[in-house]
Amino acid sequence: MTETLLLLVPIAAEHKALLLARFNVIDAPDAAARAAALAAHAGEIDLVLTNGSVGFTAAEIAVCPKLKLLAAQGAGYENLDVAAARARGVAVCNGAGTNDDCVADHALALLLASVRALPQQGAAVRAGVWRDALPLYPHFGGRRLGVIGLGAIGRKIAARAAAFGMVIGYHNRRPRADTGDAAYFDRAVALAAWADDLVVATPGGAATRHVVDAEVLAALGAGGHVVNIARGSCIDTAALAAALLAGRIAGAALDVYESEPQPPLALLGLPNVILTPHIAGWSPQSIRATVENFIANADALRRGEALLTPL
Numbered sequence: 001m002t003e004t005l006l007l008l009v010p011i012a013a014e015h016k017a018l019l020l021a022r023f024n025v026i027d028a029p030d031a032a033a034r035a036a037a038l039a040a041h042a043g044e045i046d047l048v049l050t051n052g053s054v055g056f057t058a059a060e061i062a063v064c065p066k067l068k069l070l071a072a073q074g075a076g077y078e079n080l081d082v083a084a085a086r087a088r089g090v091a092v093c094n095g096a097g098t099n100d101d102c103v104a105d106h107a108l109a110l111l112l113a114s115v116r117a118l119p120q121q122g123a124a125v126r127a128g129v130w131r132d133a134l135p136l137y138p139h140f141g142g143r144r145l146g147v148i149g150l151g152a153i154g155r156k157i158a159a160r161a162a163a164f165g166m167v168i169g170y171h172n173r174r175p176r177a178d179t180g181d182a183a184y185f186d187r188a189v190a191l192a193a194w195a196d197d198l199v200v201a202t203p204g205g206a207a208t209r210h211v212v213d214a215e216v217l218a219a220l221g222a223g224g225h226v227v228n229i230a231r232g233s234c235i236d237t238a239a240l241a242a243a244l245l246a247g248r249i250a251g252a253a254l255d256v257y258e259s260e261p262q263p264p265l266a267l268l269g270l271p272n273v274i275l276t277p278h279i280a281g282w283s284p285q286s287i288r289a290t291v292e293n294f295i296a297n298a299d300a301l302r303r304g305e306a307l308l309t310p311l
Contacts, residue, residue, distance in 0.1 A: 002022075004046050070082075073094075098289040104156035107157045114274055115251070116139070148191065148212070149201040154202075196225075200234045222248060226240070232259070244273065256278050296308050
């Protein structure tokens with residue numbers, strides 16, 4: 001019997017075709033469609049594919065009596081009620097590892113663009129301003145990069161930055177044993193005081209809300225740049241806007257926002273801010289990998305085997 005999948009995230013047609021070939025797909029990519037799908041089909045749903053931002057609640061789990069697998073498309077799962085799923089005997093998995101390289105590439109692209117002021121230099125050329133009238137911007141060699149959250153993605157970011165000659169430090173809840181020469185800092189503010197630039201790569205949730213706040217930004221200093229590819233909640237947007245306006249830091253490059261999917265209004269008019277639409281983990285290769293990973297987890301569950309990427 002074909003299993004019924006509630007799909008809560010938008011997926012390109014070429015990748016959705018992989019799901020359509022295997023499951024009866026109920027497509028519900030927005031709040032209205034989601035509510036309608038649950039009202040009409042809750043009793044039929046075997047599988048749910050969502051992501052960390054969109055999530056799936058305890059109340060929604062409770063109305064799906066056949067549900068056996070709740071899956072996050074990417075690595076994040078902060079808005080999935082994992083405890084409620086487990087209490088109901090529902091297996092839970094995520095897409096750990098499927099888009100790590102894509103996110104790390106995007107983080108380095110944002111950092112390079114911010115430190116080298118690529119948008120500003122492009123605007124200058126279009127305005128007829130040549131290099132002699134522009135300030136000089138630093139290159140990466142010898143700069144200190146602080147990574148907040150040295151997990152799988154954080155390590156890939158650090159490796160890429162090290163290849164550019166950057167010196168790596170990091171902040172985690174506890175030090176890791178596999179970090180080579182990277183320096184450990186037990187507080188984010190201490191890391192910021194040491195670093196020239198910060199990349200936020202930590203999981204979202206209450207424990208990391210505003211881990212980059214006014215104190216951390218002040219410690220980073222006037223030459224520092226901040227990149228966030230984690231969750232919007234990790235940076236205090238108001239504090240960031242104030243620091244940028246006052247020149248207390250040099251620039252910011254963000255893929256995620258506290259207000260998303262709405263843009264961060266306080267940052268929109270600032271010339272030293274680069275914004276992308278929560279796209280760091282999206283590439284043809286990575287999205288296909290997330291879908292294939294979900295299918296592999298569903299197949300493993302059907303066979304009574306261990307999930308590939310369990311939570």
